Amino acid sequence: MVQKRTIAVVNCGSSSVKLDVFFLPSEDNPLSVLVERVGTAEARLVQKRASAGGEPEQREEHAANAPDSASAVALALDELTRAGFVPDAVGHRVVHGGERFAEAALIDDAVVAAIDACVPLAPLHNPANLAGLAVARARLPNVPHVAVFDTAFHQTLGPEAFLYAIPRALHEQHGIRRYGFHGTSHGYVAERAARFFGRDPTTLNLVTLHLGNGCSACAISRGRSVDTSMGMTPLEGLMMGTRSGDVDPAVVLRLARMHGIDGAERLLLKESGLLGVSRTSHDMRDLEQAAAEGNADADLAVRIFARRVAKVVGSYAVLLGDIDAVIFTGGIGENSRRVRREVCQGLRVLGALLDDRKNAGDLVGERDLASSDSRVRILVIPTDEERAIAQETARLARV
Numbered sequence: 001m002v003q004k005r006t007i008a009v010v011n012c013g014s015s016s017v018k019l020d021v022f023f024l025p026s027e028d029n030p031l032s033v034l035v036e037r038v039g040t041a042e043a044r045l046v047q048k049r050a051s052a053g054g055e056p057e058q059r060e061e062h063a064a065n066a067p068d069s070a071s072a073v074a075l076a077l078d079e080l081t082r083a084g085f086v087p088d089a090v091g092h093r094v095v096h097g098g099e100r101f102a103e104a105a106l107i108d109d110a111v112v113a114a115i116d117a118c119v120p121l122a123p124l125h126n127p128a129n130l131a132g133l134a135v136a137r138a139r140l141p142n143v144p145h146v147a148v149f150d151t152a153f154h155q156t157l158g159p160e161a162f163l164y165a166i167p168r169a170l171h172e173q174h175g176i177r178r179y180g181f182h183g184t185s186h187g188y189v190a191e192r193a194a195r196f197f198g199r200d201p202t203t204l205n206l207v208t209l210h211l212g213n214g215c216s217a218c219a220i221s222r223g224r225s226v227d228t229s230m231g232m233t234p235l236e237g238l239m240m241g242t243r244s245g246d247v248d249p250a251v252v253l254r255l256a257r258m259h260g261i262d263g264a265e266r267l268l269l270k271e272s273g274l275l276g277v278s279r280t281s282h283d284m285r286d287l288e289q290a291a292a293e294g295n296a297d298a299d300l301a302v303r304i305f306a307r308r309v310a311k312v313v314g315s316y317a318v319l320l321g322d323i324d325a326v327i328f329t330g331g332i333g334e335n336s337r338r339v340r341r342e343v344c345q346g347l348r349v350l351g352a353l354l355d356d357r358k359n360a361g362d363l364v365g366e367r368d369l370a371s372s373d374s375r376v377r378i379l380v381i382p383t384d385e386e387r388a389i390a391q392e393t394a395r396l397a398r399v
């Protein structure tokens with residue numbers, strides 16, 4: 001019999017911290033702790049515990065004293081101990097692994113130093129990740145810790161995909177290039193899609209669309225990422241909840257002249273995307289509702305969003321030559337019938353034909369929404385980055 005292992009997964013961001021416990025190989029998720037609004041007086045801790053024997057899960061919520069990421073991770077680890085879980089290994093989500101990490105890594109001091117060296121590439125994310133890592137290693141010194149990078153899956157990109165058309169020295173001296181993100185998600189849904197088809201991932205050409213608050217697309221040729229829409233940072237590419245995605249670089253310069261660097265950054269990161277265009281909300285569900293009630297700005301924001309996704313899929317079809325499936329994931333990709341319909345309207349030219357009845361249906365979980373005569377399959381595959389990190393952690397830690 002395969003032995004049951006307990007894996008803790010820590011996702012330590014700057015404004016929220018998540019800790020999940022998984023049992024492997026069953027992949028049951030008996031505990032999930034979220035500390036949100038970290039760094040504010042309104043910080044809260046939400047804990048969900050799945051009861052044994054199919055009883056409903058228990059949910060607890062209370063105010064938390066979490067002035068920073070480190071204290072939030074400490075609170076989450078307190079809950080782990082209180083619930084009596086003793087992990088065999090701990091997996092950590094790390095946003096930026098630069099060019100150093102093409103795979104997850106067993107954490108030691110050298111790996112920590114290498115993650116630290118990537119801070120200039122991800123000044124908001126990597127410091128929070130490092131803070132979480134330090135607290136968890138100090139608390140659980142006798143178990144292996146593994147770093148799983150958002151960028152690692154895309155380290156297979158060739159120079160024609162990762163170089164910007166700027167002086168080469170900027171890449172060589174400062175690491176300025178495309179890295180890509182959401183790699184754990186793109187890799188996970190690609191793997192699930194291969195299983196769905198009963199095929200080996202190395203026999204498929206896929207375009208994966210991770211559409212959540214952050215959005216990115218990935219062209220996957222025979223299991224390897226060959227292009228992706230996010231760049232040096234998660235600001236490039238598709239339109240997102242509050243991030244602009246692609247703009248003329250001269251727009252950035254103009255904004256910086258008008259509002260200073262910090263002002264330009266705030267505009268492009270926090271006030272653009274769906275929020276900026278709709279003037280209403282960053283949330284797709286709200287916008288679809290508003291559009292249905294006649295709000296023209298909300299409607300326009302959704303149309304621009306879908307159009308840009310379709311454009312990127314078209315460009316990836318050119319790169320891949322031939323696509324077996326387009327995969328929708330993330331909160332929007334998994335749930336928005338309207339966005340899927342509008343994206344797929346643009347994909348008919350590729351031979352991807354959506355079955356409108358299936359798309360409008362209430363099915364959840366992994367499903368194929370293409371009509372029977374479609375040359376390209378159109379899948380919805382719910383992503384689960386925490387689960388993927390748990391699997392990767394167990395593999396690397398050999399527990």
Ligand code: ADP
Pocket residue numbers: 211212213214241282283284285286288330331332335336337
């Ligand atoms: P994150 O990137 O923060 O993990 P999610 O993957 O949860 O975010 O995606 C959040 C987005 O998914 C929001 O824009 C939300 O409105 C959208 N979403 C969730 N459910 C639906 C739905 N039923 N219809 C349309 N959009 C939805």
